[in-house]
Amino acid sequence: xxxxxxxxxxxxxxxxxxxxxxxxxxxxxxxxxxxxxxxxxxxxxxxxxxxxxxxxxxxxxxxxxxxxxxxxxxxxxxxxxxxxxxxxxxxxxxxxxxxxxxxxxxxxxxxxxxxxxxxxxxxxxxxxxxxxxxxxxxxxxxxxxxxxxxxxxxxxxxxxxxxxxxxxxxxxxxxxxxxxxxxxxxxxxxxxxxxxxxxxxxxxxxxxxxxxxxx
Numbered sequence: 311x312x313x314x315x316x317x318x319x320x321x322x323x324x325x326x327x328x329x330x331x332x333x334x335x336x337x338x339x340x341x342x343x344x345x346x347x348x349x350x351x352x353x354x355x356x357x358x359x360x361x362x363x364x365x366x367x368x369x370x371x372x373x374x375x376x377x378x379x380x381x382x383x384x385x386x387x388x389x390x391x392x393x394x395x396x397x398x399x400x401x402x403x404x405x406x407x408x409x410x411x412x413x414x415x416x417x418x419x420x421x422x423x424x425x426x427x428x429x430x431x432x433x434x435x436x437x438x439x440x441x442x443x444x445x446x447x448x449x450x451x452x453x454x455x456x457x458x459x460x461x462x463x464x465x466x467x468x469x470x471x472x473x474x475x476x477x478x479x480x481x482x483x484x485x486x487x488x489x490x491x492x493x494x495x496x497x498x499x500x501x502x503x504x505x506x507x508x509x510x511x512x513x514x515x516x517x518x519x520x521x522x523x524x525x
Contacts, residue, residue: 326361326501327494332369333357334497340377348388348435353377354500356439359511362504364519376439383438387445391431398424429456429463432470436504440511455510462506469499 333354340350356376360367398420405416433452441448456463468475473491477484487495509516 329361329367329369330358330497330501331494333373333500334492334494336369336373337496338492345385346377346381348384348386348391349377349381351388352380352384352435352439354497355436355504355507356380358497358500358504359436359440359508361501362508363515379442380438383445383448384435387434387438387448390445390449391434394427395431398427426453426456428467428471429453432456432463432466432503433459433507436507437511440507459510462510466503466506469503472499 337350337354340353341347353373353376357367357369357373360372402417402420402424405413405420408416430449430453433456434449437443437452437455438445438448441451443451456466459466473484473495476487484491
């Protein structure tokens with residue numbers, strides 16, 4: 311049975327799929343305390359970007375190593391992200407209820423700020439894992455990278471927001487696929503994003519890997 315040999319594309323695909331299932335389970339379990347969602351998100355992206363770079367990854371040790379290493383910074387970034395999100399939601403709600411002729415203008419301004427907020431949040435946690443820098447420089451760097459990223463920024467944002475979009479737009483479908491999503495959905499989206507993010511974060515390294523594969 312040649313398709314079960316180690317070097318076949320099918321075997322590589324199945325191995326990667328099993329890796330993502332394990333990453334997803336670890337991510338979900340480490341999100342249970344709620345306060346550790348940021349560290350869990352960072353650890354998931356750390357492992358997924360290593361997989362995207364075809365590094366020799368030990369899922370358990372790499373995930374928990376990243377989780378412990380980035381716990382403080384990721385938690386701070388998580389709280390800042392949540393606080394900023396709540397602030398924007400409250401502002402938008404007030405703009406909707408505000409009886410004034412300028413209401414639409416304020417809504418547009420808040421939605422525009424919301425776009426930049428989601429763009430930065432989508433890039434900040436992976437950047438925190440990859441560059442191992444303090445939170446404030448990481449946020450600045452994530453903003454620059456996201457704005458330089460063009461249409462791919464929208465792709466990363468949509469991938470991160472996909473679970474929420476399905477929940478609000480098709481709640482019945484969301485609950486039907488919830489078990490599947492909890493099995494590998496989060497890690498799959500993170501891995502697909504990582505295939506692009508590693509090119510954005512370290513294009514020279516990706517170029518070197520591609521040249522090595524051609525040899």
